[in-house]
Structure formats: structure tokens, C-alpha cells
Amino acid sequence: MDRVGGRVDLLKQMVGLFFKETDKLLPALHTAIAQQDMVKVQRNAHSIKGSASCFAAPPAVSAAVRLEFMGRDGDLTGAEDAYSLLELEIERLRQALTTYLQDTPHSSVSGKKQD
Amino acid sequence: MATILVVDDVALDRHLAGTLLEEHSGWSAVYADDGREALSLIKLKVPDLVLTDLQMPEMNGLELVEAIRRDYAHVPVILMTAHGSEDIAVAALKLGAASYVPKRDLARDLVPTTEKVLGMARVSWNQQQVLDCLVETELRFVLSNDPHHVQPLISHLQDHMTMMSLVDKGGLIRVGTALHESLINAMEHGNLELSSELRESEDIEAYRGLVETRRHLPPYQARRVLVTARFSRNEAVFVVQDDGVASTRPNCQTQRIRPIWENRAAAASS
Numbered sequence A: 001m002d003r004v005g006g007r008v009d010l011l012k013q014m015v016g017l018f019f020k021e022t023d024k025l026l027p028a029l030h031t032a033i034a035q036q037d038m039v040k041v042q043r044n045a046h047s048i049k050g051s052a053s054c055f056a057a058p059p060a061v062s063a064a065v066r067l068e069f070m071g072r073d074g075d076l077t078g079a080e081d082a083y084s085l086l087e088l089e090i091e092r093l094r095q096a097l098t099t100y101l102q103d104t105p106h107s108s109v110s111g112k113k114q115d
Numbered sequence B: 001m002a003t004i005l006v007v008d009d010v011a012l013d014r015h016l017a018g019t020l021l022e023e024h025s026g027w028s029a030v031y032a033d034d035g036r037e038a039l040s041l042i043k044l045k046v047p048d049l050v051l052t053d054l055q056m057p058e059m060n061g062l063e064l065v066e067a068i069r070r071d072y073a074h075v076p077v078i079l080m081t082a083h084g085s086e087d088i089a090v091a092a093l094k095l096g097a098a099s100y101v102p103k104r105d106l107a108r109d110l111v112p113t114t115e116k117v118l119g120m121a122r123v124s125w126n127q128q129q130v131l132d133c134l135v136e137t138e139l140r141f142v143l144s145n146d147p148h149h150v151q152p153l154i155s156h157l158q159d160h161m162t163m164m165s166l167v168d169k170g171g172l173i174r175v176g177t178a179l180h181e182s183l184i185n186a187m188e189h190g191n192l193e194l195s196s197e198l199r200e201s202e203d204i205e206a207y208r209g210l211v212e213t214r215r216h217l218p219p220y221q222a223r224r225v226l227v228t229a230r231f232s233r234n235e236a237v238f239v240v241q242d243d244g245v246a247s248t249r250p251n252c253q254t255q256r257i258r259p260i261w262e263n264r265a266a267a268a269s270s
Helices: A008-034 A038-053 A058-073 A079-103 B011-022 B035-044 B061-071 B086-095 B103-133 B147-163 B169-191 B196-200 B204-214
Strands: B002-007 B027-032 B049-053 B077-081 B099-102 B136-143 B225-232 B236-242 B252-257
Touching: A008 A038, A008 A058, A008 A079, A008 B011, A038 A058, A038 A079, A038 B011, A058 A079, B002 B011, B002 B035, B011 B027, B011 B049, B011 B103, B027 B035, B035 B049, B035 B061, B049 B061, B049 B103, B061 B077, B061 B086, B077 B086, B077 B103, B086 B099, B099 B103, B136 B147, B147 B169, B147 B225, B147 B236, B169 B196, B169 B225, B169 B236, B169 B252, B196 B204
Parallel strands: B002 B027, B002 B049, B049 B077, B077 B099
Antiparallel strands: B136 B225, B225 B236, B236 B252
């Protein structure tokens, strides 16, 4: 909440955008790992890291940083496991954000998982 | 109305910064994903201010600041810094970024920082407009023989040349070197009557001691160096005169500098 100056309206927009972005970025990262595309691994992991950073979520950020560095260093050893961990941490963060907004007066998550 | 270009590869940060800026009356935001896209947008329409992240793919914030300072020097840049980008932020500030806002403090600090930087940019722009109307100016300085006054005076004159866009960076260094030589020559060889041979001797400490002693003794202490600097659209002319004994050496030196648009920052002595 500090990051949005305590404003629920802005937080709701940010959470909605986070859902939208991670819906797009996670599959793109997974595809990049499968294709051994180091540039896209680094770039997508970097964007996920930046998105998670907005909500002060160290486990999700760390998991994304690990994959970003793998892409940067051109070594994807253990990338599938790292991806699974990242996916798990992002899902935890989504649930925490959803719960937080449900418990916050006059709010609902407008950007709930999009197809 | 001020247009602010927000540059960040993370959509959430772009959205947060852009929303906070657009809530301010009279500001509108345009967006770029990285430095390269930002430069393409700036080419199409120069914004009033650029707000940029530092760590981005393609072209990072440091490279963007460098390009903006080089090609759009009047456009101020504010950095958005995150944990881990401190070193690159320091480098960008050294390159000429106007200010920075930590990402965690955007909601609190972005608007006041942007107001401050836009305000300063307007003053600077207005000053430049006035300077563009300046056709000629003349400055006169009367110096004692204290060598410590030489470098500050040169810096002051170089600032004037920069303000009037008379020389580029290389030209400034050449002018500074030539003026330094002229001023030291006028003080030490002209007014204090110390020989060049003595200066070039191995015992530089003894020479410095002699300068220090003589500049407090009559008749040397009453002697002055008169510096006249005349700046116009076409040239800068520096005249350095001393009160030394004219029979042994010329006690007036003139240096004439042509502007950069003539592509010849030539200095001539007479």
C-alpha cells in the first residue's frame, strides 16, 4: 500500500495489471526456457521480477531473479525447477493480493485471471 | 501543458508513474518500453521531460540519458531507481540526469520532484531565450599577481563562451590552456619580472617561493593584470595586459576565438 500512497483505487488497478501481465509473461517465459532462448528468458524473468517488486514480495522476486540470471549467463541448468518455483510464488502472491483486496472496504479484484 | 515520456519495461511501473503524473493538471504522459523506443518517440515529438527506469532491455536508462544529453540537451531527465540500480543511477546523474525518485516512493515524491524539475527547466529555457538575444558583451577584470585567481577566472570566461555557444568542449580546453599561459606569463614574467628560464629550471619550489615573495614587494605588488574579454556572435576576444617593463617583452597579448559554426576555433596571438 505504501507504493501507491495508501490509495485503494490505484492498488486495484495495479493488482489487475499484475494478473494480466503474469498471465502473459509466465507462459512466454516457459516457452523461452523450452526453446533455450536466453534473451527472452532474461527479458521475461526481468519483467516478472519488476511486476512482483511492486508488491514487496521477496520470494517471487528471488525466484524471478534466479531465472533472469540464468538467461543472462546463458546457462539454463535447473531452469524448469526454477520456473515451477516461480509459478508457485506468483500464485501465492495472487492469492494474497486477492484476499487483501477482498478484506479491504469497497474493493474487488477487477483484473482476476484473464484468458 | 507538459508532456512527460515515461520509459519502463515493467507495465505496472509505467502505469503507476503515468497515472500519478496524469492526475496532475496540465500534464499528459506518453509511454515507451525501453530506451530505443523512447528515442524513436522523442524524434517524432520532443517531450517536456523524460522519466525513465534504469534497468531495461535494448537500451538501458544510462544509455538513454547519454543520448538525450547529446541530442536534446534542454530536455530534463528524472530517473526511477530500484534496489540494485544505485551505481547506474550515480553514473546517470553524473551524465546530467536532473533528479531521481526511488520506485518505492513514487506515490509520495514523483509529482513534487517533477514540478521542481519542470520549473527549473522553464527558468533555464527562458534564460537561454534571453541569451539568444545577447549580441555582444564585454567584461573587464583587474587582477593582482595571485596565481590562485587564474583558474577561477578562466572557468568564468569559459562559462560565458558556453552560454553564447561559441566553442565546443575541445575548443573550451584549448581556450583554457591558452588563457592560462597568457595570464601566468603576464603575472610572473611581466609584472614580477621572473624569467622563463628560471621557471623551466629544475627547482620549481624555489621558483614558486620567488613568485610568492615578489608579489608582496614593491615595485611588483602595485602592478596589475588587466583582462578584457569581449564576446560577440562572431568571436571572443581576450586581451591580457600587464604593467611589466615593455622594453624587454610585449606586455599586451590578444587571443581571438572564432565560433564553432565556422568550424575553426583558432587562437592567434599578437
